[in-house]
Amino acid sequence: MAKRTPLYDAHLKLGAKIVDFGGWDMPLHYGSQVEEHHQVRRHAGVFDVSHMAVVDIAGSDSLPFLRHVLASDVDRLKTIGKAQYSLMLNPRGGVKDDLIVYLAGESRYRLVINCGTAAADVEWLREQSCAFGVDIAPRPDLAILAIQGPEALARVRAVACAEAGAAIDTLSPFSAAQVGTWFIARTGYTGEDGVEIILPAEKAVDLWQRLLAVGVAPVGLGARDTLRLEAGMNLYGSDMDETTSPLTANLGWTIAWQPQDRDFIGRAALESERQAGPRQKLVGLVMEARGVLRAHQTVTCDGVAGQGEITSGTFSPTLGYSIALARVPVAFEGTAQVDIRGRQVPVTIVKPCFVRHGQAVVNQE
Amino acid sequence: MSELPSELRYLETHEWVRNEGEGIATIGITDHAQDALGDVVYVELPEVGSTVNAGEEAGVVESVKAASDIFSPVTGEVIAINEALEDAPETINDSPYGDGWFFKVKMADPAELDGLLDADGYREAAGE
Numbered sequence: 001m002a003k004r005t006p007l008y009d010a011h012l013k014l015g016a017k018i019v020d021f022g023g024w025d026m027p028l029h030y031g032s033q034v035e036e037h038h039q040v041r042r043h044a045g046v047f048d049v050s051h052m053a054v055v056d057i058a059g060s061d062s063l064p065f066l067r068h069v070l071a072s073d074v075d076r077l078k079t080i081g082k083a084q085y086s087l088m089l090n091p092r093g094g095v096k097d098d099l100i101v102y103l104a105g106e107s108r109y110r111l112v113i114n115c116g117t118a119a120a121d122v123e124w125l126r127e128q129s130c131a132f133g134v135d136i137a138p139r140p141d142l143a144i145l146a147i148q149g150p151e152a153l154a155r156v157r158a159v160a161c162a163e164a165g166a167a168i169d170t171l172s173p174f175s176a177a178q179v180g181t182w183f184i185a186r187t188g189y190t191g192e193d194g195v196e197i198i199l200p201a202e203k204a205v206d207l208w209q210r211l212l213a214v215g216v217a218p219v220g221l222g223a224r225d226t227l228r229l230e231a232g233m234n235l236y237g238s239d240m241d242e243t244t245s246p247l248t249a250n251l252g253w254t255i256a257w258q259p260q261d262r263d264f265i266g267r268a269a270l271e272s273e274r275q276a277g278p279r280q281k282l283v284g285l286v287m288e289a290r291g292v293l294r295a296h297q298t299v300t301c302d303g304v305a306g307q308g309e310i311t312s313g314t315f316s317p318t319l320g321y322s323i324a325l326a327r328v329p330v331a332f333e334g335t336a337q338v339d340i341r342g343r344q345v346p347v348t349i350v351k352p353c354f355v356r357h358g359q360a361v362v363n364q365e
Numbered sequence: 366m367s368e369l370p371s372e373l374r375y376l377e378t379h380e381w382v383r384n385e386g387e388g389i390a391t392i393g394i395t396d397h398a399q400d401a402l403g404d405v406v407y408v409e410l411p412e413v414g415s416t417v418n419a420g421e422e423a424g425v426v427e428s429v430k431a432a433s434d435i436f437s438p439v440t441g442e443v444i445a446i447n448e449a450l451e452d453a454p455e456t457i458n459d460s461p462y463g464d465g466w467f468f469k470v471k472m473a474d475p476a477e478l479d480g481l482l483d484a485d486g487y488r489e490a491a492g493e
Contacts, residue, residue: 017403032458033429034404222403226429290407290451292427315406315429341425341432 005050006143006201010208014218022116024051026221033222037317040190040227041358044149045219046211053118054142054198055125057109059134066109069128070101071246071264073256077103081175083187087246087254088121089266093273094242095249097121098234100187102176110183112144112198114236128265143204147216148194148227150358156195159210168195189224191231191356226314229323232284232353238295239282239311239325247273248327250282250352278330284352285310285324286362287338289345293324298339299347301332308332318355319362325352367396370462374438374478375487376420381462382438388475390439393466394426394457397491402428405457410446410468417443417470419477424467426457439477441470 002025011018016027027048029036039045057066066074072086082103088096097117102110113121118138125136147156157165160182167177167184173193176185183198199207212218225235232250234240240249247270255270256262287293293313300307308328316323328336328349337344351363373381379398383391399405409425417423417437424435446468450456457465472478482490 028430029403032404034406034455222429291409292407292429292432294432315427317429 003051005048006204007048007050007208010205011048016220021051021221024115026051029220029222030218033220033226034317036217036219036223037226039217040149040192040219040223041318042150043217044147044151044155044215045217045223046208047146047148047219047224048208049146049196050143050201050204051115052144053113053115054139054144055111055113055122056104056137056139057111057134058107058137060107061132061134062107062109065129065132065134066101067262067264069125069265071255071266072101073262074101074103074109076256079103080105081177083174083176083185085254087251088124089246089264090242091265091269093245093266093269095236095240095244095246096124096242098236098240102185104178116237141201142198143201144196144198145204145207145211146188146194146196147211148188148190148192150192152192152194155211155214155216158214159207189233190227191233192358226317229312229314229325230316230318230355234325235312245270245273245278247278248280248282280308280327281330282311282325282327282352283332284350284354285326285336285338285347286350286354287322287345287347291322291340291345293322293338293347299326299328299332299336301328301336304329304331310338316354319360323354367400368462369395369484369488371484373462374481374483376436376438376481377487377490378436379491380436380438382478382481384475384478385469388472389444390441390470390472390478391466392438392468392470393461394435395487396461399458399461402426402433403430404428405454408450408454408457408467410450411443413443413446415443417441435467437470438481439470439472440474441472443468444471445469
């Protein structure tokens with residue numbers, strides 16, 4: 001039986017089309033995925049992302065432990081509430097998961113990890129923790145709502161207590177504050193401003209209803225995917241996984257190479273790969289011709305050997321044409337062709353970011 | 366349950382066909398199909414003057430979610446395509462049996478219609 005979030009009944013009541021996502025019954029859309037997408041780009045939308053897992057790490061060795069298991073350096077989180085986007089790698093340098101890590105307090109960290117990898121992640125963390133004095137606590141008692149869009153902060157303020165409202169006013173991007181039962185983080189997966197609120201599961205329905213009452217649109221996972229792809233953000237399991245290195249997933253920037261003596265899992269493999277030079281790269285593709293780019297279509301480039309593959313593709317509701325992320329040989333540039341049902345369709349290779357804050361930002365690579 | 370006009374005939378692959386008389390048939394996709402596809406963003410139609418064959422691929426409909434082949438329920442010459450779908454593919458979601466039609470065929474053998482599913486047969490085949 002599939003898992004359900006505390007908001008499952010609320011989704012049904014709104015007429016959601018429910019699909020299986022990593023073993024969870026989740027809303028794909030509530031009528032029109034494209035309309036929900038526009039709501040987030042133009043106004044504000046709320047996503048139930050309670051399928052994502054929260055793991056709290058505490059104990060005197062929390063810092064050295066996370067500096068060992070994560071590719072980013074959590075020692076750079078200097079004030080409570082600050083966050084990093086980070087990768088957990090295997091010893092071969094493959095991506096076990098991508099996550100956000102928050103400094104939650106003195107020797108306390110909070111990780112938000114993907115639902116499909118959550119069980120394996122927790123097992124992995126426990127295996128790696130033997131030599132460290134840490135407590136690893138999954139938090140299935142918590143729900144997560146993401147409120148995103150240019151009007152998101154104002155709408156959340158309208159339903160928040162005075163103290164939470166004040167916290168939101170001072171919250172800088174990529175940081176969080178605990179106010180009462182709300183852990184409020186100015187993070188998201190859409191390329192728009194907004195917050196993600198982690199709160200006790202039993203309080204999720206009430207917050208959901210109050211957000212809808214002030215005009216925030218419910219948004220399903222379908223639009224979440226088109227929004228993140230327009231923003232050029234990777235999806236774990238599609239754009240990278242255990243077999244791909246961050247260096248071929250456009251995620252090299254998340255790795256803290258300094259200090260050199262920090263021995264994080266996967267470091268040795270990545271150092272060799274970096275020295276040899278990665279053979280592939282993750283790029284953006286834009287196709288202004290009619291049609292839709294899809295995952296697993298083949299990409300070729302005139303005069304360059306080898307071929308690449310689309311890892312995520314969709315129709316971009318904001319741009320009105322199709323966009324994709326593709327892993328291709330490093331020499332690919334300029335124009336390429338994608339095989340769509342036997343037709344070679346020209347595409348432009350661009351930096352993997354298409355839309356930010358409601359505006360098109362397509363730039364040639 | 367989705368809408369299924371009783372005067373139409375259907376394919377298990379979710380196309381409908383309307384007998385317009387004088388050997389002309391109009392083809393589209395069902396309400397159930399548009400609902401399953403989600404927002405339609407692109408449609409590839411056969412060329413006017415080309416021949417389509419019953420049960421064979423005649424075009425493609427793409428939604429934000431997936432691409433899906435369109436099969437022609439009948440054999441004949443394509444005499445019209447719904448050009449308005451190029452700029453407004455969402456019409457297929459809004460009006461699958463009306464303005465969201467795909468193409469019209471001059472049927473080689475109108476008796477082919479008799480071998481197709483009726484609304485009840487389609488309902489059963491589609492598992493509705």
